[in-house]
Amino acid sequence: MTVAQLGNSVRLAARPLAEGGTPTQAWIDAGLRLPQLDLGGCPEIVVVGAHPDDETLGFGATAVLLAEAGVRVQIVSASDGGAAHPNQSLLQSFKLERIRRAELYCAAGVMGLNAPICLGLPDGQIAVHEERLADLLTEVLATKPAGTWCAATWRGDGHPDHEAVGRAAALAAERSGAVLMEYPVWMWHWALPDDAAVPWDRAYSAPLTRFAVERKNLAAQSFRSQLVSPAPSAAPVLPPFVLSRLLAVGEVVFR
Ligand SMILES: [Zn+2]
Numbered sequence: 707m708t709v710a711q712l713g714n715s716v717r718l719a720a721r722p723l724a725e726g727g728t729p730t731q732a733w734i735d736a737g738l739r740l741p742q743l744d745l746g747g748c749p750e751i752v753v754v755g756a757h758p759d760d761e762t763l764g765f766g767a768t769a770v771l772l773a774e775a776g777v778r779v780q781i782v783s784a785s786d787g788g789a790a791h792p793n794q795s796l797l798q799s800f801k802l803e804r805i806r807r808a809e810l811y812c813a814a815g816v817m818g819l820n821a822p823i824c825l826g827l828p829d830g831q832i833a834v835h836e837e838r839l840a841d842l843l844t845e846v847l848a849t850k851p852a853g854t855w856c857a858a859t860w861r862g863d864g865h866p867d868h869e870a871v872g873r874a875a876a877l878a879a880e881r882s883g884a885v886l887m888e889y890p891v892w893m894w895h896w897a898l899p900d901d902a903a904v905p906w907d908r909a910y911s912a913p914l915t916r917f918a919v920e921r922k923n924l925a926a927q928s929f930r931s932q933l934v935s936p937a938p939s940a941a942p943v944l945p946p947f948v949l950s951r952l953l954a955v956g957e958v959v960f961r
Contacts, residue, residue, distance in 0.1 A: 717864035717896045717903070723945070727895035730951040736899030743887075743910040743959060745771060749851050750778045752884070754843060754858040754875050756832055756867035757787035758810035758824075759929045759944070764889040765857050766817055766922035768912040768957050773818045781814055781822035782846060783807075784839055784871050789829035790943050791936045803829075805931050813928040817921055833870035843878035852883060860888035860960060862903065864896050887959040894955055895948065905960050912957040923953055 721727050745768070753769055755761040761769065761781050769779045786803035788794075794802065807824050814822050825842055827835045847856060858875030859868035872888050879886035890897075890904075897904050927933070932944040 718892060721896040723895070723948075724941070726947060727951075728898055730947075730954045733894065733899060733951070733955045738899060738906075738909075738911070738958075740906070740909050740911040740958065743768070743912050743961075745775065745777075745913065747853075748772055748777050748855050749853050750780075751855040751857060752780045752782055752843070752846055752850065754782045754784065754856065754871055756784050756859055756865070756871045757790070757829060758783050758806040758822075759787070759813070759926070759932055760859055760868065760871075760891055761822075762813050762817070762922060762925045762929070763944075763949070763952050764859065764891040765957060765959075766813075766925055767914045767918040768857075768959075769819060770817050770918040770921045770925075771912070771915065774918075779817075779819045780846070780850075781810070781819060782843065783810055783822055783824050784832050784874075785827045785829040785867065786824060787829050790932065791940075802931060806929070809929045809931060813925040816925040816928060830867065832867040832874075836870045836874050839871065839874040840877040840881075843875055844881045847878055847882035847884045850882075850884070854882075854884045855887060856884040857887045857889055857959065860890045860893065862893070862905070863890050864892045868892065885961070887961040889957065889959050891952075894951055908960050909958050910961060912959065914956055919953060919956075923949075926953075 753761045753765050773779050787806040788799035788803040810822050856875050856879045859871045861869050861872035935942050
């Protein structure tokens with residue numbers, strides 16, 4: 707997810723990671739009653755994330771279900787997540803990018819998906835390269851059949867990179883006739899179940915199975931660089947409560 711730039715986000719700055727965000731139980735108690743996403747109409751799908759792990763954390767179980775049903779799923783990662791840990795040297799960032807790219811390949815394999823496309827845009831600065839990203843995604847979508855779905859991090863997710871990816875994907879989908887869906891990742895942390903900042907009127911929940919969620923959890927374990935503390939005094943980028951919350955709440959898309 708990359709939290710190094712979270713200070714740039716008003717929504718996330720208001721709910722620091724260390725404070726835990728909205729508890730899993732609050733989401734469960736709210737019992738969101740959303741219409742179910744009909745996966746039957748998906749000919750092929752491109753799943754776009756800002757950092758290696760977004761696709762798994764926000765959309766992994768749905769991707770598993772689609773792949774199980776024989777749908778081609780192509781992951782695209784805008785960056786290699788080299789800025790996940792603060793105060794790194796250039797060499798440390800370079801090494802982290804290599805590690806995170808390998809972790810993404812591993813996670814895709816666990817989910818039964820093809821090799822990801824890694825675009826290598828700079829972590830933390832995706833908004834600066836938004837036009838280029840839109841062009842690259844348009845190129846990817848142009849190779850796909852008509853009506854291909856494009857799932858991307860939500861334009862309102864509260865993380866600058868996630869939102870830039872959502873905007874670029876929206877433009878690429880519009881140009882290529884793809885069906886856009888946006889998945890939240892950080893929303894589950896900062897939002898409340900009745901939050902007016904969330905477009906609940908266009909939210910759908912994915913019809914997940916226990917197998918798909920277990921597979922997502924296994925795939926998420928591939929992102930070891932995010933799950934372990936980078937230094938003795940530092941917290942992991944992806945604390946256990948964040949992953950367990952994402953596994954418990956299911957997967958939602960806005961379309
Ligand atoms: Zn991310």
